[in-house]
Each structure stands twice: as C-alpha cells, then as structure tokens.
Amino acid sequence: MSNEADRTPPHLTLSRIARDLPPSGIRKFFDIAAQMHDVISLSVGEPDFATPWGVREAAIYSLERGQTTYTSNFGILELRQLISRHLDTLYGVRYRPEEEILVTVGVSEGMDLAMRAILDPGDEVIVPEPCYVSYKPCISLTGGVPVGVRTTMENEFRVTVAQLEAALTPRTRAIVLGYPSNPTGATMPREALREIVDFAVKHGLYLVSDEIYDRLTYDGAHTCVASLPGARERTILLNGFSKAYAMTGWRVGYVCAPPALLNAMYKIHSYTIMCVPTTSQKAAIEALKSGEPAVRDMVGQYNQRRRLIVDGLNNAGLDCHLPSGAFYAFPSIKRTGLTSEEFAERLLFDEHVAVVPGTAFGLGGEGHIRCSYATSLAKIEEALHRITRFVGKVSPNAPAPRRTVETAPTRAQNRPSPVKS
C-alpha cells in the first residue's frame, strides 16, 4: 500500500466492488520488466508497427483544419457508414449506421457498455477461459457474476456446447465469445460457432462477441458471429481499430447491436464518455478508406513470426499448439515443473525475457505462458535462444532441444529488486 493510501482516514472506505476487483496480472510483469535492461518483451499485447502513415496524416490534417470539437455521441456519421460497409463487405452482416452502430473508446469501453446494458446484479455471464483480462471485471463491475468455463489445449481452447450446458443456470443472461482469442490464439470454426448460437437461441441468451482480432487469422477466414442464422438479434458485436490497423493509442472501437440494445449502450456512453476524440475518429475514417494494404502486410508479417515462435517453443521442449489467430502463442510449461508465475518470474530475472503467466487469464491458464509475437523476427529469435537455454536449465529431464542454440552471456546478474504492483 502506498504512503498516500496509508494516510486515508478509516471512515473513507472504498466500494466493495472496487476493493474486490483483482489487479490485472499482466501489469506486474510490465512493471518489473520496465526497470530492467536488455529485456526482450514478449509480454505486450499490441502491434509493434506504427499506425500506417496515411492514417496519421489524415489525423494531422484534421487538426490543421481545426476539427477539435465534440462529435455526435454516436460518433461521426461518415465513420459509422464506413464501419457498416466494412462489415457488410467482409462478413455480409448489415448494421444501420444511424441506429445500430456506436463508436466507442475501443473494445474496452464496448465491453463495459455491453455488460452494463444487459445485466442486473446477480445475473450470470458464461465466460470461456483463459480469456482477455477485462471480461470478468466488466461483469463484476455491474454486480453481475462471471461464470468461468475452463478450456484446454487438448481441445484447442474452444468452448463446447456441453460445457455451456453445464454452466447454465436460471440466472444466465449471456455468453462472452472472444475469438480469435487473447491469450490462446484460438479461433472458432463456423460450425462450432453455429452450435453456440443455437444454444443461445434455445436458452434466450445474449452473445457478447469480442472480434478485435478478426483480421488476424492465418488458417482460414474469420466468422463474424452476427452473420450466423439467429445470431444478429441477440449479438453485441465488439470490434475496433487497435489491432488490425496498429492503432492502440488512438482508442477507437465500435459496438454493433439491434436498435433497442444499442440505444441502452448509447445512453450510458453519452453520459460517461460523450464521444471518442475527434482526431481519432478522423484517423479511423482514413484507416477504413485506405488501410487495407497495410493490414494485409502486417498480417503477413505476423504469420511469419507465428511460425518461427511456435517452432522455436516446441523445439525448446515446450508443447505449443499452432495458434490460428491473434498474435499470441500459449505454450505449456508443465514439463518444467514450475508454476506459470515461477516460470515467468525466473525467465525474466535469469534471461531477461518477459512473458505473461497463463494464470493472468483465469481458469486453464496455470501451466501456460503467453508469448506475444507482435515483435520483430530478430527479437523473437533471440528470445527463443534464451527460453531454450532456460528450459534446459530448469528442467533437466526435459528432452534435449531439437535445434542447436547459440548461448548468449548469462544475465542472472543485475537483478533489480522486484517492484510491487
């Protein structure tokens, strides 16, 4: 606890919800890594590319023209029209720009709005795990109850209808879908998604679908949940510009839903956010107009890195399935005998490679680490050298690496004192 917090008078309490909210398991390792030298970070969940130049330029021009006022609370109409056309072109799903699309502060805000719009205290939401860190907190913040369902590497981290059936109660209101997945890189085949939609229809559930990695699929086309029969009326579709267009810092995303549902989210958004920054919306317009070649180029580069990292991890003795989407590998570290936290911490201190322990992503995360390959091939190569050496050191019984690895000087010295997070 900080000195500041120590001085807080005892009668000034925090809300129970805020107190109970766990800190993100990702931050701890960022903070430690930030204090160290020569760290290769595979822990970051964002593109290493800068936003395409044309997009940046459009934002600069908009500032030059003095476009600095609020926009419609829904977002600039031209942007909503382009989003509508984009989804129609890619997935054949049609949302009316005037009443079914809301521009949000990323998927982050979209997820919060979705939960606030559909949940009352005590309502349950089924969340397949391991999953992105914000899903469960967004549910808890409304007084809702996240009901985790554990997916496994053996099942390619795909949730099944049988698992959903087992988690269903009379209080279940929704299912969160996050495919392609952060942290597992899993995608969901169309047929499997169709079964989930049928399940949702049968039980009168919403589907809250986070499709932020939709453009980052490597072994087949992404299926937009809302495009499946029966899905549109019950789907809250969340997407944005952060990943595909390398625009994390601009904070632009969008929510699509039928009018009544969208209107509920719009009301909350208009009181809490008003509108997404105008310059960012202008940048997003340009991204949809001219960003496609850059998206394809970046996806091609991620794909190269994906193959390198998955081969390297398997060769190092860590079982790793080939992720079919996003930019994460999620290998098993079980054969080292270390927990995920121990593995991540020791790898960081001993070899200066930052990864995220699987436990940060909930059920099913223990025994895994998340390695982001949104970094250069050269850095991935070097990280793999270090990981291979580390695995050899901590698990003497592990099979010898299948590839010769050059040894780099040890970095066990210079340990920083761990920071609190």
Ligand SMILES: Cc1ncc(COP(=O)(O)O)c(C=O)c1O
């Ligand atoms: C699965 C997933 N959803 C949502 C987000 C947040 O996206 P945004 O930048 O649009 O808020 C992230 C960011 O890492 C993510 O991985």
